[in-house]
Amino acid sequence: MISTLLIIDAMNLIRRIYAIQEKQHANINKALEITTATACNALQKLIHLHKPTHVICVFDSHAKSWRHQLYAQYKQGRKPIPEALKAHLENIQDSFFELGVESLVTETDEADDLISTLSTKMSLNGQKSIIVSTDKGFYQLLNQHTLLYDYFQNSYTDAGRVLNEMSLPVQKLTDFWAMTGISSSAIKGVEGVGGKGALLLLHEYGSLQGILESPNNEKDKRALKVKNNQQVALLSKQLVTLKTDIPLGFNLQDLRYTSSR
CATH class of the missing domain: 3.40.50.1010 (5'-nuclease)
Known part of the structure; x- marks a missing residue:
């Protein structure tokens, strides 16, 4: 039963x-x-x-x-x-x-x-x-x-x-919030990425780890922001993950x- x-x-x-x-x-x-x-x-x-x-x-x-x-x-x-x-x-x-x-x-x-x-x-x-x-x-x-x-x-x-609603599977939400932050909990995320940017990054690289491990591309300013703020992103992910x-x-x-x- x-x-x-x-x-x-x-x-x-x-x-x-x-x-x-x-x-x-x-x-x-x-x-x-x-x-x-x-x-x-x-x-x-x-x-x-x-x-x-x-x-x-x-x-x-x-x-x-x-x-x-x-x-x-x-x-x-x-x-x-x-x-x-x-x-x-x-x-x-x-x-x-x-x-x-x-x-x-x-x-x-x-x-x-x-x-x-x-x-x-x-x-x-x-x-x-x-x-x-x-x-x-x-x-x-x-x-x-x-x-x-x-x-x-x-x-x-x-x-x-x-x-x-979010154009993301639930398995990728903590990666998304790691970059966008959660304002109600004062978790900042990566400044300058935003919801639309985080969504585009996850669709392109698959995950936060995929972004961090990707070769540097000077044309992809959002990915560079995440890579340059790796500690912030990883801390935010730890905070938003239950x-x-x-x-x-x-x-x-x-x-x-x-x-x-």
């Missing part, structure tokens, strides 16, 4: 819900109360829609990660989680637990890497996973076993949709969904 793991990027879901409630309610406690209820309702809707055999909600620890150690500017300028919401997360996790869903959070890893590890383990075993998030960084994980679902747009993204081998300390059976507690 093929199992389906529903992996919810919890902070991606909750922060968007809270942002709406914070604008609508001057009373922070009221906003938090409605956020919890709305998040629980969303969780139930997701389970009803996808009918998973297993479910997990993955939370960020909000501690600095290995990426900060490599690149101090990582996510610099990103709006931090509101303190009131941060203090309330344990209550939301308790509410999810009452609905039969475990929450996963560690002090050493980012939620994205935990989600990546979970979905990759499922895929390697021929099992399905559905990642609930609006984060395009998860595009790199998509394959015949893994889908991305946007709860707010009620839309699915698979590897074929990414190919149509880990797939984090020790989890539990197995799939621990995440089986059994309706409610």
Whole structure:
């Protein structure tokens, strides 16, 4: 029997819900109360829609990660989680637990890497996973076993949709982002290349490594920029590439969904 793991990027879901409630309610406690209820309702809707055999909600620890150690500017300028919401997360996790869903959070890893590890383990075993998030960084994980679902747009993204949208297979996305950077995470990439230039380079040379190993061509200014900024490009690729081998300390059976507690 093929199992389906529903992996919810919890902070991606909750922060968007809270942002709406914070604008609508001057009373922070009221906003938090409605956020919890709305998040629980969303969780139930997701389970009803996808009918998973297993479910997990993955939370960020909000501690600095290995990426900060490599690149101090990582996510610099990103709006931090509101303190009131941060203090309330344990209550939301308790509410999810009452609905039969475990929450996963560690002090050493980012939620994205935990989600990546979970979905990759499922895929390697021929099992399905559905990642609930609006984060395009998860595009790199998509394959015949893994889908991305946007709860707010009620839309699915698979590897074929990414190919149509970005004109690149998912396997080349980290090379693309290594050159373009990701502004939301303050990852700069190679200055002067841009999205169109990175796309042209990958179509011509096949990969970032192919660009770096190619003979110098003075006429190809973009390729020269990448070669002259090799360390920047390789660091950016390391930063945008999700880990797939984090020790989890539990197995799939621990995440089986059994309706409610």
